[in-house]
Amino acid sequence: MILHRIIMKPAGLRRVLYVLLLMCGVLVFYLFWHQITPPLPAGLPRAGFSERHARQSYIKLDPLWTWECTNQRCERRTRDNSKQTPVSLTTCNMLCGSTQLWPQPSGPVTLGTRAVSFYHNQIQLETSIRGSARKLVEDAFTIFYDNIANMVLKSDKSQQQNSEIGRFIVRVHVARVNDVKLRLSTDERYYLTLRINQNDLVANINATTFFGARHGLETLSQLVWWDEFASGGMLRVLKGATVQDAPAFPYRGIMLDTSRNFIPLENIKRALIGMSANKLNVFHWHISDSQSFPFMSPRVPQLAKYGAYSADMMYNANDIKEIVDFALVRGIRVIIEVDTPAHAGNGWTWGPQENLGELAVCVNEQPWSLYCGEPPCGQLNPQNPHIYDVLEKLYKDILELSNETEIFHLGGDEVNLECWSQHLKWEGSFANYTDLHDLWGDFTLKALKSLANANGGRRPSHVVVWSSNLSKRPYTAKYLDKNNIVVQTWGPSQWTETLELLMEGYRLIISHVDAWYLDCGFGRWRETGEAACDPYRPWQSVYNHRPWQQPHINKKLILGGEACLWSEQLDPDALDARLWPRAAAFAERIWSDPQAGPYIVSIAEDVYTRLGTQRDRLVRRGLGAEAMWPVWCTQNPGMCL
Template sequence: MDITKNYYHKIPALIGTFLIFCGLLVFITTKPSTVQIKLGSNNDEQEPESEYLSQNSALKWSYKCDGEKCQKVLENNSTSSYITCSMTCGKNSQLWPVPQEIGSLSKQYVSFLPTEIDFSTNAMNLSKKLVDEAFEIFKRNIHVPDKQLIGSYNVRLSLNIQITDFSMTTITLSTDESYHLLVSQKKEKVVVAITAENFFGARHGLETLSQLIWYDKDTKSLNILNEADIHDYPKFKHRGVMVDTGRNYFAVEGLKRVITGMAANKLNTFHWHITDSQSFPFVVPSVPKLSQYGAYSQAKVYDAATIRDMVEYARVRGVKVIIEVDSPSHVQFGWNWGPEEDLGDLTLDCGSNTIDRMLNPFNINSLDILEKIYKEIGNLQTSTEIFHIGGDEIDSSCWFRYSNETYGEFWTKYLWLMVNRSYQANSDKPPKYVVIWNSDLTEDDFLFNYLPKESTVVQFWFGTIDFLIIERYKIIFSTVGKWYLDCGFGKWRESKGEACDPYTQWQIVYGYQPWVEYTMDIDTVLGGEVCLWTEQVGEDTLDTRLWPRTAAFAERIWSDPSHYGGRISIDVYLRLSTQRERLVQRGLKAEVLWPERCVQNPEFCT
């Protein structure tokens, strides 16, 4: 046997054993590190505790009410979370839109379980169905992220809703949307009474009640202010959001999120600009070629079943749907099949900006098709009290190509023919008001001669308003630069058109009061709408373009609070920030207002 060879063969093993022994010696004699392993966690969650957190874990941060705001402070004893501090701080708590009359609002609160709610109502028939559905939505809106609440709960919530008019199940301009909300604590019970003229006012009361309730993640408790007395009602009857689905198509789920946000802010009108030059996604069974030729694809259409589902989804949330098929301008795709069906040219070539064609005023078939469209709209809307026919941006240069007749008088006559067709199409429930966009035709006597002010509403977005004010036409304000939410993203094509700039900040949306800016009778103002034209808006940006700027609009159009000399108060910033959080909790992708530091120390940011 070769002893030397055998010895050298064992040297690597001996060295390895020696190194392991040395490593154990170092480990035993070294001070343990601060690395903590979370048992049962994924590897990517096993992070070392930072030296900063280790050294400062004993610090107790809390929030303390200072006037209308909560300040982040160090606290040696008991602590309060920001949400609990904010709910019990300031005269308006975190209510949005701010109610018209707050008789009292407690700074005290109690905790309860969301399963411990007793509910009753005197509503009957369809009103009861609507009230019951609204109550179910209310319960879902109480945001409790944890599967199990902790703490001691010996309080039950008793909720009663009383309404007077059981027949008011469709919201109109004459609907009384007021409500009275009374919250009081009686020993181990918090009693909530909502009284209203009808379902729609009661629904608003439920929305306000949900804003008196909050979840505190620090204490893992669901809380409610134990006393409140609120009388509330809107300043304006028409409080709307217009969404354009003609430039880009939006799935119904996205449009329902719009209505969810509207309900949270007590807005009551979803203005559906359903078609435009670029596409015609509206399925009209009596004229199927409109969507067959005009939709981007047959998967991107809105048929009767889809629209009825939207209308009912909106109604239980206090919102009515108004469908607009704009004409005689803003028509092209969807109207380009007339010659094939021996109907002649349904439109005329204008070759202008975004309005490439207009309805052919010399072809009676165009009006006949419009009447069929109006009939379908009337069948789908819950009410035809307000009927929107469009009338936006009628192109004078287009008309001069085809006739020497006076442009203004001719096209106002044509609008009058369109209005008559809306009456004929809905003879069983004729519109009380026909809405048109303002244009050159609404700036002089042409409008007065053909469209009476008793039954005509003008949606004002740009230009001159003096004639409308003098003649006392009813107005819906949607002023560009104030209540247009699509501006500020540059040009969407290189060859034609101008960009709608600049971006409209929420402070501008909030501060705009056209009824103050113009000398006018407030009774002629039906209300307002924010507008979202969608040349540069898609499914992924729908929410962020609307919210929270539309919430800012909602407080202006609901309660129209004073401006404190033109400066927006800290209270408004903080309440809107909280409202934005509510929208996120309800599934909306609302933009942030400011850095989180501004919530913790708002005096640094306002």
């Protein structure tokens, strides 16, 4: 082996040393820069929250204004001098009169008037829960923790010495540890206390089920806020609180149509995040219609193959499971609706290729106005026996993927009898139909049998159908068993259908179009025919609607309500603003139904203030909630009413 001696000349050695010194200098500068520049908060960037915006939030400005609690209202004041400690508007609102909780709890609430500062790393979970509920509680706590961490608008590592507590301990107790499936009978109550214990702040959440505990965590998060004036910016929380709470109705839903325009999974998840923040518990997924069939059914893949807009506008089995799991930890059940026999066109045209005959009729028929309410038309063929086999397979997929067997939505609205009259063969046994409502009723009974077969021989205990001509006398008694059928009433509140169904003893889910249809008021989307349910429903109209206040109504038969969002004029970019904060207004009505007379004339100032606070929470969680009013109104409470 030959060894080579490398001899470096003095000039070369100096050059190497210069390079090393330069690299060390760059490294020192890099470390120094990251030390003085705080990182972006966890969870960012959020929707509409750019890095530039985040950096600007860190710039400490000498505040001109301070807020003072006067007669249970925060009033803006000019600071007398720079030495006066300013009070932020958020802190004033949290400590002045109103609870700032949304939805307003239904039970007694006692809130302290003092707060303590802390940093989010001090929060820790303590629980002795075992069984199926433990993982759900841990995951729900992680969501709670992340929501608190995302309030932070600057790095608070340097502020740890300014914390006024030792630890922020969250103790969660659940009595029924294996009750982890949401049902109409599920106990969603919770009892929350918040107390100082020596140097620790301790939150105790006691609930019968995981779902109540999750609601308690949501309420606890609303007792925490970011104070930009506290020690240069810190989290604050009330020192003491007690909250007893339970929902007024077991069914509190949002219906989203993903068939007219496709809504990607991430946007659906954002809707679920908003729902959980407002204690809504049913996601009614109107997954198909005559325009498209985006659900890739494992047993009937032809429906999506022929009915989806494109290969990247489909929901496969894993997508469905992902949404169901995402919803569950947020206290939400998923009910998937494939509407039948109407609203079934594209996606149902493959029968002849499979030797099954025509599964649907009137598909894309013109002139459309003769055969459906909006283009394109399409209705299932009740004369084709194969349609019921296809439905059985489809229903089995929905039951398995959604893990929902208590409530099943059958659809059943807006059947166009002219379509069947003109496109079906009236011979043999079908020649005896003089009233096509009976054909519609027979189809419903056969679809219910397919559903029972898919569910192991028995129907789900609550089968939902939209209100329609079939839910009127004399057809209700013939085709809709009140012990099993729930009617979702969507007609205007002035119609008598709600009262008549209640008088007949039917259980209802209320979705009155004149109050709780959030897609209305955006103008016509086609030139001919009525194409918009004007006018726009502002949050005040949504909030004021109390249909159970009508005389002679048996409130016990009302399972709850649902705000509906159809997607003719909706795409993913518009989803957040179309839902929030109006769906939040609906949520308080259906959660605690704050007391008022049967005819509400005006909304209290407290509601405006609390909803404004809730809207800001939704924005901090990344949702593009619509503005309620100019910022000036927020900074000057009560002066815009």
